[in-house]
Amino acid sequence: MGKLKPNKKGKYLIGVDMGGTNLRAGLVDLEGKVLGEAHRPSHAEEGMKKSVEMTIEAAREVIESRSIKKEEICGIGLAVPGNHKSGEGICLYSPNFAPPFPVPVLEPIEKALGLAAYMLNDVNTAALGEHRFGAGRGYDNMVMITLGTGIGGGAVVDGQLRVGPTEGFAEVGHMIIDPEGPQCGCGNHGCWEALAGKDAIIERAVFELQQGESSLLMELAKGDINAITPSLIAQAAEQEDELAQAVLDETAYWVGIGCVNLITLYNPQVLVIGGGIAGALPLMEPTLQQVVNARARMVPASTCKIVPSALGDDAGIIGGAVLVIRELQ
Amino acid sequence: MGKLKPNKKGKYLIGVDMGGTNLRAGLVDLEGKVLGEAHRPSHAEEGMKKSVEMTIEAAREVIESRSIKKEEICGIGLAVPGNHKSGEGICLYSPNFAPPFPVPVLEPIEKALGLAAYMLNDVNTAALGEHRFGAGRGYDNMVMITLGTGIGGGAVVDGQLRVGPTEGFAEVGHMIIDPEGPQCGCGNHGCWEALAGKDAIIERAVFELQQGESSLLMELAKGDINAITPSLIAQAAEQEDELAQAVLDETAYWVGIGCVNLITLYNPQVLVIGGGIAGALPLMEPTLQQVVNARARMVPASTCKIVPSALGDDAGIIGGAVLVIRELQ
Known part of the structure; x- marks a missing residue:
């Protein structure tokens, strides 16, 4: 997790699937319904730092396209391929992304978006989704x-x-x-x-x-x-x-x-x-x-x-x- | 677990290892130290019911040999080989014990000893011991x-x-x-x-x-x-x-x-x-x-x-x- 606290009064969430080729940011409601999406290339060949920038762009787009206020969003969660120290918001290594590693993932996202950010390995995140809503x-x-x-x-x-x-x-x-x-x-x-x-x-x-x-x-x-x-x-x-x-x-x-x-x-x-x-x-x-x-x-x-x-x-x-x-x- | 509640004021526990050949009841303190033991043959060839009787005998012996009062004992826990519904106190099947199955394990023990009784598969129980005290x-x-x-x-x-x-x-x-x-x-x-x-x-x-x-x-x-x-x-x-x-x-x-x-x-x-x-x-x-x-x-x-x-x-x-x-x- 990052340093910010989640906004418990919000009613929307941003979920991001950071693939090795494309990344998708989705606006999701509390019942797990995807209300909208924004896509970006991952630019994995330029490293994880670049993908983090793409994540920020995609998240902003999906928020703005739906005219959602920041106060309505609880936080943002990322499914990130690779090995991480998720609790510290750091990606240690991810085979499809260019070096350098480790890369701070959550800190720049929290700083740019002002939203509490969380991350976990992509498959674990998918499992979490299937468990709660699938x-x-x-x-x-x-x-x-x-x-x-x-x-x-x-x-x-x-x-x-x-x-x-x-x-x-x-x-x-x-x-x-x-x-x-x-x-x-x-x-x-x-x-x-x-x-x-x-x-x-x-x-x-x-x-x-x-x-x-x-x-x-x-x-x-x-x-x-x-x-x-x-x-x-x-x-x-x-x-x-x-x-x-x-x-x-x-x-x-x-x-x-x-x-x-x-x-x-x-x-x-x-x-x-x-x-x-x-x-x-x-x-x-x-x-x-x-x-x-x-x-x-x-x-x-x-x-x-x-x-x-x-x-x-x-x-x-x-x-x-x-x-x-x-x-x- | 059985139906009785554990005695939180006690300072001793009875732990029983029900092997396929021999069973051992031990008087154990809250720090996991074995203070005394009593042994019995399991009589597995006569079925699990007989082993439960042997457990009761061995538990009584280890309590009496140390002149412990019932009020000083928190409860009794059994390591039982086989597959169980431990929450219901029942052994479903145990390969080294003669039929019939299922066999109620905890109920007769609680009735005979007046102590809260618990059971779990033998290897799981050993793992619990190693985790807490080993x-x-x-x-x-x-x-x-x-x-x-x-x-x-x-x-x-x-x-x-x-x-x-x-x-x-x-x-x-x-x-x-x-x-x-x-x-x-x-x-x-x-x-x-x-x-x-x-x-x-x-x-x-x-x-x-x-x-x-x-x-x-x-x-x-x-x-x-x-x-x-x-x-x-x-x-x-x-x-x-x-x-x-x-x-x-x-x-x-x-x-x-x-x-x-x-x-x-x-x-x-x-x-x-x-x-x-x-x-x-x-x-x-x-x-x-x-x-x-x-x-x-x-x-x-x-x-x-x-x-x-x-x-x-x-x-x-x-x-x-x-x-x-x-x-x-």
Whole structure:
């Protein structure tokens, strides 16, 4: 948190999703409804400091475009990718942003906007949004994962999002599920995200295509094997392409193994799946649920519903708003 | 918990460790010191109901032997193996005890002794003991594991032991760390305990011996390959037996992989290792720590100390006392 106190008399919140490419500031009401948005490029290549400036611009725009008075706003909450000392308002490191690090995030925002500012890791913030206003609503124990380039996680235990002493709680993408498995970006081998993240999915498809398997995929990728994406794979699978479905099934197997572990370790009532690849979830769901049913034994599969994110792309903005809302009580 | 209220004016607690073979009742003071003990066979073969009777006998003996008045006792806390509805005082299932299940545990104890009674899964109770009075003292985020026939776990998150909605939190022994690995007692494959529990260690040694490798072990086991235990393996390794040390190194590798996951998922400041096999920890420690240092990356190894249990065999009794103490505030 920053140094300012939240305005408990306000009725609006600003939630900001600071992505690596674009950032979105949203005006959110106390019921978690997004009333308006302003977008900016993140300029991550110019460093986090520049993104903080973009955040200030976007926040100002969304406030002014709706003719909201500062007195009506409780505060601003940011979903920021990377590792932080959120309590001190500092980003320690964020892989998609250019150095230098660390970068003070909240101080310049509070100074420019005169609003109490809060921040948290992007996935934790999304989990907070899903817990308060989305698919995790009403459950005291929830795990959210985001399937994308990496696999992120956030966990609510006994009603509270837990972040851990070094803000490393639920770094689910880096649990080892195959110790001799492929190398992960983190340097370890066999991390969940090395087996079920975006690159793993693409590599699986490319490998099969290189074996000479025929598939709609090459057509969808306009003949360019380097243009294959999870979303093209999902498109092909929707058109009953066998290779694409096999790739999704194998991915679903690995997603399922990780989900078994999360159920066994956090005993959640609900496991929410979001992120860029979550769109392919209906195509992966049968295999995923089969793996979970078969292998979640000590803490049975029946104790935990697996559901898609309810907030989708807005989870970061709404979660940012919740960062402020939870300070109002 | 049972129906009675704890006696806040008391200065002693009864903590009971209900093992599958023996049960131990201890008189414990408010500083976690064990002042006296009484032991009984568990009679697990006659069912949990019989063990509850034995608990009552042992508790009476330890109270009477010290000439303590009932008014001086705050309550009684039980470390009970198995799955429970602890809040209702009921054991749902416990693998080493004969049926029938479920069994009311707390009600008959409160009735017989007139003391407020509490229960929790044995490993969770031990974790509570280590957190309040042992190796986890002073840390708000701790994971305890017990290495034995199985691998149990208990996790303190933000200052509180978390048990989860179905008391399945931190069933660490059943996280999958090798999906195609050996079958586990739970029916799943490649669970942590199937790779690093007692049976896995013994099988590893037996396999090597059957390959014709020479080892002190056969001598220590008096020529009977079926008599090999983890403790004999540790004895042989202490005498620099290469086969035994290799078995412990391989085990330490798997213990380490699991520890990496616990650090990555719970972000603890301290990871406490107890249980029957923990005695061999000094022999496994170099490999274990090497694996953790190399592979705990996203949440670095430096964030978490790995230490042996401080309470050893008393963790259950002292944890039982803590079950009562935490109700006194």
